[in-house]
Amino acid sequence: xxxxxxxRLISRSLALWGLIPAAVAPGLAVxxxxxxxxxxxxxxxxxxIVIFLMFVVVTLxxxxxxxxRTRSRSDFYSAGGGIPAWQNGVAISGDFLSAATLLGITxxxxxxxxDGLTIIAGTLGAWPIVLFLIAERLRNxxxxxxxxxxxxxxxxKSIRPVAAVASLFVLVFYLIAQLVGAGKLIxxxxxxxxxxxxxxxxxxxxxxVAFGGMLAATWVQFIxxxxxxxxxxxxxxxxxxxxxxNMSRIFTRATEIHPMKDGxxxxxxxxxxxxxxxxxxxxxxxxxxxxxxxxxxxxxxxDAASSRKSAFYAISIIGYFQLLIILIxxxxxxxxxxxxxxxxxQGSMIGGGNMVVLHVTHYLGGDLLLGFIAAVTFAxxxxxxxxxxxxxxxxxxxxxxxxxxxxxxxxxxxxxxxSKMAVIGMGVIAIVFGIIFExxxxxxxxxxxxxIAASANAPVLLxxxxxxxxxxxxALAGILVGLISSVVFILLGPQVMVDIMGMEAPLFPYAYPTxxxxxxxxxxxxxxxxxxxxxxxxxxxxxxxxxxVLSETGIGVSEAVSH
Amino acid sequence: xxxxLIERLQNDPDFHVLxxxxxxxxxxxxxxxxxVLAFYLICWAYFPALINARIPAQSSVSLGVWxxxxxxxxxxxxxxxxxxxxxxxxxxxxxxxLGEERP
Numbered sequence: 001x002x003x004x005x006x007x008r009l010i011s012r013s014l015a016l017w018g019l020i021p022a023a024v025a026p027g028l029a030v031x032x033x034x035x036x037x038x039x040x041x042x043x044x045x046x047x048x049i050v051i052f053l054m055f056v057v058v059t060l061x062x063x064x065x066x067x068x069r070t071r072s073r074s075d076f077y078s079a080g081g082g083i084p085a086w087q088n089g090v091a092i093s094g095d096f097l098s099a100a101t102l103l104g105i106t107x108x109x110x111x112x113x114x115d116g117l118t119i120i121a122g123t124l125g126a127w128p129i130v131l132f133l134i135a136e137r138l139r140n141x142x143x144x145x146x147x148x149x150x151x152x153x154x155x156x157k158s159i160r161p162v163a164a165v166a167s168l169f170v171l172v173f174y175l176i177a178q179l180v181g182a183g184k185l186i187x188x189x190x191x192x193x194x195x196x197x198x199x200x201x202x203x204x205x206x207x208x209v210a211f212g213g214m215l216a217a218t219w220v221q222f223i224x225x226x227x228x229x230x231x232x233x234x235x236x237x238x239x240x241x242x243x244x245x246n247m248s249r250i251f252t253r254a255t256e257i258h259p260m261k262d263g264x265x266x267x268x269x270x271x272x273x274x275x276x277x278x279x280x281x282x283x284x285x286x287x288x289x290x291x292x293x294x295x296x297x298x299x300x301x302x303d304a305a306s307s308r309k310s311a312f313y314a315i316s317i318i319g320y321f322q323l324l325i326i327l328i329x330x331x332x333x334x335x336x337x338x339x340x341x342x343x344x345x346q347g348s349m350i351g352g353g354n355m356v357v358l359h360v361t362h363y364l365g366g367d368l369l370l371g372f373i374a375a376v377t378f379a380x381x382x383x384x385x386x387x388x389x390x391x392x393x394x395x396x397x398x399x400x401x402x403x404x405x406x407x408x409x410x411x412x413x414x415x416x417x418x419s420k421m422a423v424i425g426m427g428v429i430a431i432v433f434g435i436i437f438e439x440x441x442x443x444x445x446x447x448x449x450x451x452i453a454a455s456a457n458a459p460v461l462l463x464x465x466x467x468x469x470x471x472x473x474x475a476l477a478g479i480l481v482g483l484i485s486s487v488v489f490i491l492l493g494p495q496v497m498v499d500i501m502g503m504e505a506p507l508f509p510y511a512y513p514t515x516x517x518x519x520x521x522x523x524x525x526x527x528x529x530x531x532x533x534x535x536x537x538x539x540x541x542x543x544x545x546x547x548x549v550l551s552e553t554g555i556g557v558s559e560a561v562s563h
Numbered sequence: 564x565x566x567x568l569i570e571r572l573q574n575d576p577d578f579h580v581l582x583x584x585x586x587x588x589x590x591x592x593x594x595x596x597x598x599v600l601a602f603y604l605i606c607w608a609y610f611p612a613l614i615n616a617r618i619p620a621q622s623s624v625s626l627g628v629w630x631x632x633x634x635x636x637x638x639x640x641x642x643x644x645x646x647x648x649x650x651x652x653x654x655x656x657x658x659x660x661l662g663e664e665r666p
Contacts, residue, residue, distance in 0.1 A: 114614070117631040118607055124635055125600040128642045132593040136650075252623040265625035266615040267607055274608035281604040305654050312646035319639045323632065549572045552582050553657055 022300060045190055047371025048378070052190070055223070055379045059208065061220045066212035073412045074381045076213035077394045078299040083218055085306040089313020091218045092297045095227030096123075096318050099177075099213045099385045101325060102228065102377065109329025110337075110356045113264035116329065120322045127318065130289055131311040135466045136304035139545065140554040145391070146295040146457070147399045150464045153543035155472040155536065156403055162476055164399040166456040166483045167292045171392040172429060173449035174293075179434040182381040188351060189358075189374040198434035203339040204382055206427035209389045210420045214300055217386045224383040227376045229317060235357075237374070238330050238364040239331040239358030251328070253334035258543060264333065279515040286518050287450040290457030291302060293391035304554045333359040339363070389426045396422040447511060450491050455482030455517035462524050465551065468544040471537035474529025482521030489513030576664065581656040588649045592641055599637050603630055 074080050083091070108116030110138040142148035147167065151159040179198055186197035191359045208216050222242070251265075258264045271277045298307045336342045342350055349355055357379075364368040397419035402410045438447075460478045463470045489508045490496065498505040508516075529537070550556055565578040572578050606613050607627070 114627040114631075117627060118604075121600070121603050121631050121634040124638050125596065125603070128638050128645075129593055130598045131642050132589050132596065132645060248623065251628075255623045256569060262623075265617075265623065265627065267611040267627055271607065277604055281600070285600065305650065308646050308650050312642045315642045316639050322635055326628065326631065413581060474615035533599045545573060546566075546569050548582070549569050549578065552585060553572060553578070555568065555572070555661065 001525055018466035045371060045374060048374035049190055050519075051372055051375035052378050053125055055227070055375060056204065059216070059220045060225065062223075063208050063212035063216040066216035066219065066519065070211075070213040070215060070256050073398075073415050073419075074143075075215065076416055077216040077390070077398065078296075079213070079218055081302050082383075083215075083300040085309035086313055087222055088218065088297060088301050088306070088310040090225050090317060091221040092294065092310055092314035093317035093379075094221035094228070094383055095226055095294055095297060095323070095387050096150045096314065097321055098380055101321065102232070102373075102380070103357050105322075105325050106329045106332060108210055108270070108381060109326070110332050111353055112270040113258070113266065115261060115267060115269045117326065118271060118277065118280060119284070119409040120325065122281050123288060124315070124319055124322055126285045126288035127311065127315045129285065130294075131308060131315065133462065134179055134289065134295070134465070135298055136306045136554075137309045137551040138298050139301070139304045139307035141465070142299060142553045144296070144299055144398050146292060146461055147395070150460055150475065151403075152464065153540055153547050154464070154470070154475055155540075157407070158472050159479075160399045160404045162479050163457075163460070164404070166452060166479055167395045167399070168392060169483070170290070170449045170453045170457065171292060171388050171395065172426075173445045173452075175388045175392070175426065175430055176433045176437060177389070177446035177449065178381060178385050179378045180437045181429050182378075183384070183434055183438065185381065186378060189377065194438060195435060198431055200383055201385060202427045202430040202434070205389050206423055206431070208382075208386045209393065210423040210446060214390055217390050218297075220379075220386055221383045224376065224379040225317070228380060229321060231373050231376050232321055232328070235361060235364060236324045236327050236331075236370070238369075239328060239335070239360075241365065242335070243331075247327070250331050250334050254330045254337075257337045258333050260563045275515065276510060279510045279512045282514040283450055283454055283512040285452035286458040286514060288453075290453035290455075292395065292453075292457065293387045293463075296391045296394065298385075315555060328357065328360065332356045335363050336360055337426050385430070389423055392426050393419040393422040396425075447495060448487065451486035451490055451513050451517065452483055454514045455486040455521045456480075457482075459518060459521040459525055463522070467525075467529075468541055469529050469536075470525065471529045471532040471540045473532040473537060474525045474527070475536070478521045478525030481524040482517055484519050486513050489517060572660070575660060575663070577660045581653065581660055582641070584656060585653055588645070588653070592645050592649070596638070596641055599634060603634055606630065 013369045072075050072080070105116060105119055108119065138146065138149055141152050145167070147160055147163045149540070150163055179201060182201050183194045183198040186192050186201070187194050190197070192200070208220055212219075239250070240247070255262055255264050260269065263269065271280065274329040298310065301307050301310055318356070336359050338347075342355075342363075344350055349359070351358070358370060358373060365372075397415050401418045402408065402415045456479050459482060460475050462473065463478070489510075490513055492506060492508040493511055493513065494509070495511050497503045614625060614630065617624065618624045618626065
């Protein structure tokens, strides 16, 4: 295969990277286009491999240490609630700052200009809402998963299985989307075979989580977040240095060189209708509130005050990084747009649209910096899938097995055994689906995850914490309506009907169904609760007062273990 | 923890003060953030001319960029205020309440 064909093949295949941003910033899935094609294995990137192996060695050492401290169920799921607030804040930012943020948002700014910034505002704007409304009450009412909080005064027997299924949909879809993208990414950055890449990531993920539990997962996330922020800062400094620390020169040069010219700074390149803007905004806001693996991190600190501080540290780090991303995105336009080194004869970016950050990294810092950022990207994927896995294990072992099937009559040892089996099961699912979906369009799967989180998880969590009138019947209706409507509207939307099935027009116009499914879920929660006049429903409403005392004061929160 | 303690707390005037304080600050802070986000999204959806405007006119940077930077900074600012000022006050009220109520 000649070099041009090879580049085209890579370019086509890397549209798949769109699924990585889609996992956290779903708006990018639209921008990224279809997911198809195959990837040729690239020459080994030695500097990236060496840096990544160092990361693996350090994190395996941490896992060994964490394993000796993970003795109880509480240790496994929430690190005994003993993670310091600052460390948890960094780890939360690590969960949030996936490869999506670094690669995807930068690429969207590069290709679509300012419309890509809505993703930054939407995702970061959701964080303070989590802090003000959720962080403290969640910590005071729950132990391991957000379902603990939802079922606090409702019928756990009815709520837990349904909420757990909705939660698992989100986590498994995310995991598949992340891993398929990771396989391609690693193949390109490291020169590893796709299947080997999938198997390696899955095995490391299982090892970290099964042995080290939440403590190891937190440390892996912490180290990766520090590396990512250091890498981003270094890139921004090199970029500013290139333009003599004159920011206006970066933006001026970007508008001069981009084919859109001044349009680069104008709205409408991607979000073409008011409905699509509002739909993306709602998805980002509610989707983020309903992500189980992010919510689970708020249980790893000792009390509500630490949970609040964790969220604030995370917001500060994420906000700082998002500002760097704005600079790097427009800086990339100014530096590599039209540069033959990074584009093929047809003008397409080598490796696909999401290679922007890696190309600008190479431009600014050569092979060594590229190797560093590539290794950080690999570490990022590994850390994110570990976080998803422990959250899924907690949902399966705690919510489904211990509390639903065994009805709480289960020893800690057997629950931990089930959770470790669940971790292994997630590893198997990851490998099997990673291989099955290698050549498939999986953008809709990651959108589905975000839509379900927004429609099935977020409304019931908010109402369970703040609305006295919620009953089990209303909660079940809300979760089911949110789950079913988000799945149906995604299937009727453009990403399935047009992109996959090849129809001319979709039955539902928006890629993100939350503009319909979230209000539907809230309406169902309300209607089926106010019309519930059963004895159980009345008791559940009365129990809100007790829940209120516990959620406001935090009495009864178990003592934390110091790490 | 007993239901007796919960009942005492429910009837404690300090609990009502704490609860009212928390409620007020949540409504104010979350309301402020939602307003900021709503303003941002509505501008993007319905007033693109405002997003596209340049100040000064010859600048290459549109208001859309500055609005985004403002959302980021406001998010951090409001979160910091809530965590370090409002939350600390709540913690003090909570400690006072629990100190009085615990046997």
